[in-house]
Amino acid sequence: MNDQDLRICATGVRKSYGAVRALRDVQLKIRPGEVHALVGENGAGKSTIIKILSGAIQHDGGDLQIDGQNYSPSNPQEALHAGVGTVYQDPQIVGSMTVCENILLGRFPTSGVGTLEKRVMRDAAKRLLEALEIHLDPDSTCENLSVADKQLLQIARAASFDTLKLLILDEPTASLTPSEVSHLFGLVGRLRKQGVSILFVSHKLDEVESHSDEVTVFRDGQYVAAHRRGEYTIDTLVLEMVGRDLEAAPAKSVCRTDKGPALSVRGLSGRRFRDVSFDVFPGEILGLFGLVGAGRTDLLRAIFGADAIFDGEILLRGKPFRPRHVQDAIAHGLSMVPEDRKGQALVDLLSVNENLNLATFRKHATWGVLNGKSLKDATREFVTKLGIKTASPDAAVSSLSGGNQQKVVIARWLAANPVVLMLDEPAAGIDIGAKSEIYRLMEELAAGGTPIIVVSSELPEILRLSHRVGVMREGRLVGVVDHTEATEERLLSLATLGSAQEEVPA
């Protein structure tokens, strides 16, 4: 295809931040009316090119054209009017305003004297939502919308500009359930039929394979390759993204000892989960799979004393245990890496050193006075052991990449010598390299005898890590499957259909 006919033709695009070259000579060619995926590890330059296209930042050099015209928006407004709409990971929605107002934000139609033309607004919004088959009430406020609905709303907002030529979606499916994902891609398909090009960034390669007409791979701020649909395999993509082979998952050696379970849960009920029973043995990784909202996170939080337990009991090494609060659970050797790293685990204003030792300050203190050297020694130990890339122990934790931040959070709990380690979505939003390091770390820990409970919505992750997989659906544990029998189909059907109670508890 001739470059003149392309929707977006970016060649030789460069962007530096000070001495760091975020993009050096990348190209991106998107045809009209195609779904184009952009993949790469964190730091590959995906967000930089998106920000350039959406007008949030300006490129330093290179050629950027939209429909054969030069294109260099100096702000997001200009980009929107040129036909480029962007939907970021965190939907930018004003919660207290209505769906209709959010769609037309900044362009409210007014009558001659400046009063709002509410009827015109509602009609416009209604027509748009109907055309896109988005089932939202234009008059309802956005406070209680789900993340998925907020995303759809933002797409509607982008589509409300008649000029929409390119829709950019930044990790659109990161926090969506499978049915929401299919809904989203349905909408994407409708826009595509209207001739809109779609550029989406994703870490989920199977999604890329099944939904994109073409995929472009970036690595370290450089263009690596582009493939048409059907002309590549996921393995090629991974290889191109990483630039090396990932180690294969080691064979699982379930070293179940004669010792009893480290943690047993009997008939536990709490907010959003009911009557859950299972055991975790020393040296074992128990996966907890389910759809978003199946109650896995709530179960973990209740065991960790962060949420209330309504009924049932927990046995820790055979002894009854009922956490009154988090401190109680920690004192008994429980640890939990929460699902939301930024919101629930890290204190951005504190250093790596302090974040890493946050749960174990007492170990480094005499009469409440901290021993700075002892703290830093501990940090250095974990920085080396886990391969955390940080300028120094005193660096702000916010200066680290997502994967390294996650390692800091994991190190926080390793420092506490946990009896049971629980991790909630441990690899969410981190790049493939860091992911496999975290997997290896978990496997080493388990091999060393620490039982691990891991909640994940990613089937490959669950299958790779778990010795056994518990599947939850609508607050109930609907099955525990041994890794020898666990397949994607089996787990998914349990999670969605919840066939009869099986082998509970194992």
Next chain:
Amino acid sequence: MPQQTNAFKGAAPVARPRVASKMSVAKLWSRYGIFFILAVFVVGLSIASPTFLTPLNLANLGGQISVLGLISLGVLLTVVTGNVDLTVGAMLSLLGAVIAMAGLASGAFAAILAGLVTAAAVGLFNGYLSTRGRNLSVIVTLAMMTAIQGITLLMTDGSPVYGFPDSLNWLGAADVLGGVPVSFVALVVVALVVGWFLSSTVWGRELFAVGGNPEAARLAGIPVARRVKLAFLLSSLLAFLAGLILIGRVASAQPTAGLGMELNAVGAVLIGGASLNGGSGRVANTMAGVAILGLITNGINLLNINGFFAFVVTGAVILIAILLNQWEGGRR
């Protein structure tokens, strides 16, 4: 990016160098700019007024800022946790009155005891109220401030209390080392202790964690509500000390002595770079803020300017300093 086993090699390549030139100036400013403003004030006043650098004036100034300094430290402790204690001004009035009246009735020892107990009770109650929900501290301490001021007026019937034992005046009125006010020495010592507490103790660091991200702090096993109560308790104990100094200066307890002082204290903390969102704040910068506010009043006296200007200048300086502090934050 390729895997590296050596942890410190190629460290944090994304975020650090980009900020090298422009950001570091902003960062330096946000951390040390307040000292620059303070230096400008000191130099300016030294030139403008021959009496400024005299020992008498400096001693006077030291005594004047000690009360504001102590309550500002209290406010700082609460601000670090993401709360704010607006009762410190009203508490000055109340504790002064309690100490004076108890001193009048049953002697100095009873007066100190009554003051401490009252301070602790009010502080814990403030902390209790502020931890009933999210972001409650402004409104609950605002309500408490009004109630406390009212109680003080009722207790004293609106008139000053005097005639209490002379020993209670020592902290506010005595000098040491040939002219240094004891109250100033007390401020310096307390500031050093609070600075050490915040930087080097478990509780101190946990206060920052609680303010920076309460949910993360809770899930790391930090008893969040208890730490917030601790901050309020310490704040009111510092107000007790300040109240003792305040009545000692004039040998009487004025029922409205602390009126409006909480605003100057919050101002000093904020121009010292702390954020009302919590998780940040430095003792040295707060003290520089206190000194600047003290210099404004002092300078206006020395230069024989209409005293009402002090309000205007104080407001302007707080505004300018806070806008300058946005430099770093506004850059991203």
